[in-house]
Amino acid sequence: FEDVPKAIIMHRTEGMIKMAIHPQTRQILGVHILAPNAGELIAEAMMLVKNKNTIDDVVNSLPMFPTLSEAIKIVALSFTKDISKLSCCI
Structure with a gap:
């Protein structure tokens, strides 16, 4: 959650989200x-x-x-992009 603005605002950046996807259909x-x-x-x-x-x-x-739900979008983006190069407001 260290890349999620809401988590940063709340000072609660610990944690993780792991997403499993089908490799062909995504x-x-x-x-x-x-x-x-x-x-x-x-x-x-x-x-x-x-x-x-x-x-x-x-x-x-x-x-x-x-919102914290931005974290789910960041995880989805991480399958195709280097999220460290994205702006704060995805």
């Missing part, structure tokens, strides 16, 4: 969230899996700023 198969505020993100992650969304669906979404 469908999100599972999401693991380990963080102090994981409860705020679990429902969103569950819906991504249930609705068979792809990482492209997440990348093309527009999360509110600043």
Whole structure:
């Protein structure tokens, strides 16, 4: 969460999100969230899996700023881009 502006504002950047995707379809198969505020993100992650969304669906979404759900978008972006080179407001 060290790249998530809302987590930085809250001084709670510890934690991680791990996303498993299908290599050909890029469908999100599972999401693991380990963080102090994981409860705020679990429902969103569950819906991504249930609705068979792809990482492209997440990348093309527009999360509110600043929110912790930006973390899910950053994880999806990390499959195709070097997130260390992105601006703060993805």
